[in-house]
Amino acid sequence: MTAPPETDEFSLIARHFAPLASDAGALGLTDDAAVIDIPEGHQLVATKDAMVEGVHYLPDTAPGDIARKLLRVNLSDLAAMGAAPVGVLLACAFPKATRDEWIAEFAAGLGADLSEFNTGLLGGDTVSTGGLAVFSLTALGTVPKGEALTRGGAHPGDLVYVSGTLGDAAAGLGVLTKDLAGIEGADALAARHRHPIPRLALGQALRGIAGAAIDVSDGLMADAGHIADVSGVAIEIMAHKVPVSEPLAALIADDQALIALALAGGDDYELLFTAPAGRAEAVAAATKAAGIAVSEIGTVLAGKGITARDRDGAPVEIASPGWRHF
């Protein structure tokens, strides 16, 4: 009933994952659970996302990139709450034929990014499966009590902002699936798909300033819709103000319909947030402190639903690019 032969699991954890153990409570991954200090006056923030072979990553994705993306998308959820990471727990279901080198590369990628984002492994489980690989990660963070950013804080009259540029990850997926192979900036776009950047510093800087916040994982229109639903408001996006990278701008100049990449493409993991119009200076200061550009792209209105309009005020139709799903 115990999963893989025990000695294998213990040896695998000892070799590949114990070196990633957090100093903060992981007990060297040798105990039943991690014990973690939460600073006084803070709340715990917890999130969990899973990735499945063939659904969330292409079969030829490098093992280290799978681990890095899994970590980054979870840290992005912490960023969207304004939280600072304290550690992660990881569950891996490896197909029985998985080679030890594959697991070593997976762990190395995870370790590199745990260091990059200044956090560590607190625990987890490794099991074997007769099916496809499934990974899930739980990210834990902290936020000063009562200061978490949520999806529910948007009010009519607020302005809508987004960090960085949108559509690059969707275009990057097109590069990886060859639909957009050979375009200008292909490598940079593919990198945006592979290694999204959780906007942790920005999320924390926006505490007390942003009303509502979310990370753009499902696509701008869909994620703006989540804010609108939970806040009980309508949101209008000005399509021509949505920030795009140079390579994506070139694509759109050739084919206007590709604006859909920026409006509906997923996986950019930029922060979409609202703030009262009177807080524009505070927003500017926060984004400067976080070192990431932010664009004002819309307004919050009374009502419900999401609309994108062009510079003439006409609704923008969004065609779904065919390579979004694989």
Place this chain on the structure above:
Amino acid sequence: MTAPPETDEFSLIARHFAPLASDAGALGLTDDAAVIDIPEGHQLVATKDAMVEGVHYLPDTAPGDIARKLLRVNLSDLAAMGAAPVGVLLACAFPKATRDEWIAEFAAGLGADLSEFNTGLLGGDTVSTGGLAVFSLTALGTVPKGEALTRGGAHPGDLVYVSGTLGDAAAGLGVLTKDLAGIEGADALAARHRHPIPRLALGQALRGIAGAAIDVSDGLMADAGHIADVSGVAIEIMAHKVPVSEPLAALIADDQALIALALAGGDDYELLFTAPAGRAEAVAAATKAAGIAVSEIGTVLAGKGITARDRDGAPVEIASPGWRHF
């Protein structure tokens, strides 16, 4: 790149999992992450275990029982740390052909046990897989600062205790796989395998009394070995003192080799712990308060390794029963 069609995932969560959302910070499962209060003077305890179709449960297991066991084994890890649960996060990778009724039964089983153990769902992720089902659960708990029970606190001279009876879950697996079908008490044994009881009250009552603690998931000898390894001690188990249920005692009376079920069978999720010999009265008071019997089964010695001895002091040989793995 977003996993299952979004509307499906959102509707599935809304129908089956949102009703299980914890009042304590789950935000109705509508946000990026949960926000949880940790009482002042307490530490967070976090653990994560996974279950895979065909590895951790038999293919014909009822969906509700899979969810209940997943929850219970994770709560058992909290129990072994002396922690009180605050909530759980769940990741489900459902095979594409999974029927909605199957998911409803899974959620109903989870909901029943979340109520039973007075905790709730804080968040998670549901995805689809082209392979076999994989579930992982993260259990979060709290413990007064510095009072967590660990595997590292056993000292030479301590006594070794275990709660309840051992070997029932392994015998119950034998019942379920038909190897032991039709024996006396078959239903009760199968129930021990299906629905292990996390010893939460006992774990909490043992804070400040037990030196080291672990839940018996890999089997008594293996788990005693984990305590010995981490504590840097040897442990001697008196095999004749290991508590067994009436049906298991009857089996062992017929075939002495079946003592291996109690010594090496996994999945009982009883608490194995050590305490100084001078704290026997405190142990008795804690176990009375927790409403679960505890047996003294061995001693902690200087050195390393685990030995089981019979009433004459001779080492006991442990034969692995063939139905332990499937």
